Structures are given as structure tokens and as C-alpha cells.
Amino acid sequence: MKRSAWRYLWTSEDIRKKLLITLGLLILYRLAANIPVPGIDRLALSQLTQAGGAAGNLVGLLDLLSGGTVSRFSVLAMGVYPYITAQIILQLLMPIIPALEAKMKENPREGQKWMEKWTVILTVPMALLSAVGQINIFNSIAGAPILQIGFSSDLLLSTATALLSMIAGTMFGIWLGQLISEYGIPNQGLSLIIFAGIVSRLPESLNAILRDQQRGWWLAIIMLVILALTIFAIVFVQQGRRNVPVMFPGRRIGNRMSMPVRSNLPLMVNMAGMIPLIFAQSMLTFPAIVASFFLASKTEWVANLAKGVSDVFGGNSPWYSLMYFVMVVLFTFFYTDVLFAQQNYGDNLKKQGAQIPGVTRGGPTQRYLTKVQRRITLPGALFLGFVAVLPFILGELLNIQQAGLSLISAAGMLIVVGVVRDTFNIIDTELKLHGYDDSLIKG
Known part of the structure; x- marks a missing residue:
């Protein structure tokens, strides 16, 4: 009889075990996301979540990507992003x-x-720096201290407790992600943790829009239509390829030589995925994190300069969205160049005896492919930059609060689309490894 893939998923003991382990660990992560950092001021935290303007949009974006942990300021408020940032830094240092x-x-x-090993080691100082910066920036946005930290004798113990709990929360999330990759769905641990957090926030984002009594329903319809169109555009761009013709030499079969084989080398329009969004956001908030250490300076001009830098790079400036767009575009080109150079198509094709028609093997082939890759990256980078600032644009046009705008977060949608696609591909591979066939199976 004919059996569906999903039915086979449950009847296969090995696959069922992996799915249950993945689900259990994700539930454990979501439960831990409700544990608050010790010493939080609930009133100041509510002021943070109600902030408007670019700063409010930034808080909403961080809240979405962290799965709502920022609005609760839990021990997992930084999520697993210090680890991802450390991973990107080491990857960029390689060339x-x-x-x-x-x-x-x-x-x-x-x-x-x-x-x-070194990604995990680098994660600890990155998490410490992010924790201090995040607390100081949020204190500035809220207008009142959400969490008082300092190194004076009366604040030292509470500061150490808060920072250690946030670092421990990040490391706990990374550990759960590694367990998922090892015992659950392979190589998808951290991605699924971020994915689960984003999906869990979508109903609340939609509800935030519907709470507008005068225009809630039509705003919700507009946002859902924009969400559907944007997801379609993301999938379309993510699937975009430029096929470069490649000639592979014929092979000797006995005493005969087969004809050369004509094939294609597919180059992706968006090879970088969501990494430019994360890296651009990290680089933009880094000056604000550094400036946050000088906000309480006794020197007036230093404190004023730190306040100005914190406002501009912390999301309180109308220039923030423009800087975000430019940074996303630049990092898309930069990260794509780094990844493409690591692929080393020129030497790899030369070793296989393959050649692009009209292009010399080796170095000239690599330069030609790099030129083509950069050309097709341009529309992908501009699209990525536009989608990144789309929540900021809609916030100004429709006057929607940050909780509703997180519904159409570019980073969130890219992660959701990418994780769903990759997870389905991995499950499909697992099914084939376990003997599943789409044709009729005798029951």
C-alpha cells in the first residue's frame, strides 16, 4: 500500500527517537527562557518593551531573534548569538x-x-562584552536602570551574579544546540533553537497588531500580505542561481574514450544567507556597547560623546536604518567573497581537468568566476538590505509598535525559511538512508 513520508517518520524507531530528542530539548530551552536575570526592575523593563522609534524597532528585532527572552530579560537574553559572532570572526580571520x-x-x-574549541573559548568574552553592553544600552533606551551594574563594593556581587547568569544561559543554549545536532536532527541544533524562538513569538506579534482597536484587523491583513510576499521573494532569491557552463573531459572506458561532458556550475545569488544581517547588527551595536562603558563618566564631554554614540548606534537615531542597510549590503559582498575564495573553484576544476569555455584553467578561471559571483551578488545584497530595513520603513509609514513589526523581521524570515528548507532536506536524506521510497511500499 502507499505510505506517506510523515507516517514512515513515526514508524521508523531511529528517526522517531531523533525527532523526540529534538522536540524535548527545544521544550527545555523554551522553559529556561522564562528564568529572569536576578535583580531585574520589572517597571523599567516594561518601559523598554514599549519604546518607540528606531530604538523600539531594534529592541523588537532582538526580542524576536531571542525568542522573547529580551522582553523578559531572562538568562537567555543573548541567545546563542555570541557563539555565532565568535564563529564568524574566526571564519573571517582564516584568509x-x-x-x-x-x-x-x-x-x-x-x-x-x-x-x-576556539569558537567556544571566544564565546565567553564575547558573551561578557555583549551582556554588559546589552544591559547598558537597554538602560539608556528605557530611561531607567533595568538592572544596575557596577564595580563598586555595593554592586559588585549583584553585577557578578547577573553577568555570570547571562553567560551561563548562553553556554547552556549552545550546549543544548550541540546535543540536538549530535542526538537529534543532525547539524541543525543552533538553527532550530533560533527557529523555535522566532516561531514562538509570531502569535504574540500578530496579537500586538490586533490590539489596535481602530485599525487592528486591516493592519493585520496588510502585514500578513506583506509577510507572504516577502517570504515568496526570499525563497525566490534564495533559490536564484547563475549556471556557468563547464566542460568536463571524457573518460577512458576500456579502449574507447567517451565524449566530453557539458555541465553547469551553479553560483548562488545569495550565498551569504542571514550572516550579513547578524554581522551588520553586531558591528552596528559594537560602538554603542563600547560607549555604554563611558555613560557614567564624570567628565562631561566624555559622557555627552558616549551618549551621542549610544543613541546613534543603539537605535535612537533616524540614521540607524540607513546605516543598517549599507552595512548589510557591504557585509553581503565581503562575506560572499570570503566564502567564494575558500571554495577555490579555479584549482578544483583544474584538478578535474574541467574548463569553462573560452577561459584559461586555474587562476583566470577563479578570477572570472569571482567577477560573475560579484555581479549576481549585487541584486541579492540590495534585496537583503531592503528586507532588513523593511520593519523600520513600515514602522514609520503605518505607525506600528515594535512588537507588531517583529512579525516581518528580515532576519527572522530568513532564518525560518532557511531552517525549514534545510530540515526538510535532512529528513528526506534520513528517510532515504532508512530505505524509504516514494513509490509503493508493500505493507
Whole structure:
């Protein structure tokens, strides 16, 4: 009889076990997301969640990506993003430091272990820096201290407790993600944790729009239509390819030589995915994090300068969305160039004896493909930048609160679309490995 893939998922003991482990660990993460950081001022926190303007949109974006942990200021308020930032930094250092690149090429397996070890080590100082900066920035946005931190004798113990709890929360989330990748759905741990948080916030975002008594329903319809169109556009761009013709040499079969094979090398319009959004946001908030350390300076001009930098890069400036757009576009090109250089198509095609018609093998092939990749990256980068600032644009045009705008967050939609697609591909691969066939199965 004919059986569906989903029915086979449940009848296969191994796949069912992986799905249940994944679900259980995600539930555990969501339960831990409700544990607040010690010493939080609930009244000041409510003022933060009601902030308007660019700062409110920034808070809403961070709240969405963290799965609502920012609005509760839980121990998981930073999510697993310090780990992702550390991972990106090490990846970007590879082409800059030849020793790292050589280490990865000589022994990829050992190089991967080394990379994983130092990513975790670098995560700790990144999480500490992010925790201090996040607290100071949110204190500034809320207009009242959400959490008082300092290194005076009366604040030292409470500061250490708060920072250690936030760092521990981040490391706990990373550990759960690694458990999911190892015992649940392979290689999807951190992605599924972020995905679960985003999806859990969508009903609340829609409800925030419906609470507007005068225009709630038609605003909700407009936002859902925009959401559907944007998801369609994201899928369309993500699937976009430029097929470069490649000729592979014929193979000798016995005493005969087969004809050369004509194939295509697909180059992606958006190779970088959501990484430019995360990196642009991290780089934009970094000056605000540094400035937050000088907000309480006794020197007036230093305190005023720190306040100005914190306002501009913390989301309180109308220029924030323009800077965000430019940074996303630039980082899309930069990160794509780094990834493309690591692929080294020129040498790989040369080793296989393949050639692009009219292009010399080796270095000229790599330069030609890099030129093509940059050309097709331009529309992808501009699209990514536009979708990134779409919540800010709609916030100004429709005067929607930050909780509603998180419904159409670019980073959120890219993550959701990417994780769903990758998870389905992994499950499909698992089904094939377990002997599942789309044709008739004898029951």
C-alpha cells in the first residue's frame, strides 16, 4: 500500500527517537527562557518593551531573534548569538592569517576540532562584552536602570551574579544546540533553537497588531500580505542561481574514450544567507556597547560623546536604518567573497581537468568566476538590505509598535525559511538512508 513520508517518520524507531530528542530539548530551552536575570526592575523593563522609534524597532528585532527572552530579560537574553559572532570572526580571520588557512587545508578534521574549541573559548568574552553592553544600552533606551551594574563594593556581587547568569544561559543554549545536532536532527541544533524562538513569538506579534482597536484587523491583513510576499521573494532569491557552463573531459572506458561532458556550475545569488544581517547588527551595536562603558563618566564631554554614540548606534537615531542597510549590503559582498575564495573553484576544476569555455584553467578561471559571483551578488545584497530595513520603513509609514513589526523581521524570515528548507532536506536524506521510497511500499 502507499505510505506517506510523515507516517514512515513515526514508524521508523531511529528517526522517531531523533525527532523526540529534538522536540524535548527545544521544550527545555523554551522553559529556561522564562528564568529572569536576578535583580531585574520589572517597571523599567516594561518601559523598554514599549519604546518607540528606531530604538523600539531594534529592541523588537532582538526580542524576536531571542525568542522573547529580551522582553523578559531572562538568562537567555543573548541567545546563542555570541557563539555565532565568535564563529564568524574566526571564519573571517582564516584568509587574513595564512597559518589558520593552512591548518584547515592540511587536516580538515583536526582543523574543524580546533575551530570548534576556539569558537567556544571566544564565546565567553564575547558573551561578557555583549551582556554588559546589552544591559547598558537597554538602560539608556528605557530611561531607567533595568538592572544596575557596577564595580563598586555595593554592586559588585549583584553585577557578578547577573553577568555570570547571562553567560551561563548562553553556554547552556549552545550546549543544548550541540546535543540536538549530535542526538537529534543532525547539524541543525543552533538553527532550530533560533527557529523555535522566532516561531514562538509570531502569535504574540500578530496579537500586538490586533490590539489596535481602530485599525487592528486591516493592519493585520496588510502585514500578513506583506509577510507572504516577502517570504515568496526570499525563497525566490534564495533559490536564484547563475549556471556557468563547464566542460568536463571524457573518460577512458576500456579502449574507447567517451565524449566530453557539458555541465553547469551553479553560483548562488545569495550565498551569504542571514550572516550579513547578524554581522551588520553586531558591528552596528559594537560602538554603542563600547560607549555604554563611558555613560557614567564624570567628565562631561566624555559622557555627552558616549551618549551621542549610544543613541546613534543603539537605535535612537533616524540614521540607524540607513546605516543598517549599507552595512548589510557591504557585509553581503565581503562575506560572499570570503566564502567564494575558500571554495577555490579555479584549482578544483583544474584538478578535474574541467574548463569553462573560452577561459584559461586555474587562476583566470577563479578570477572570472569571482567577477560573475560579484555581479549576481549585487541584486541579492540590495534585496537583503531592503528586507532588513523593511520593519523600520513600515514602522514609520503605518505607525506600528515594535512588537507588531517583529512579525516581518528580515532576519527572522530568513532564518525560518532557511531552517525549514534545510530540515526538510535532512529528513528526506534520513528517510532515504532508512530505505524509504516514494513509490509503493508493500505493507
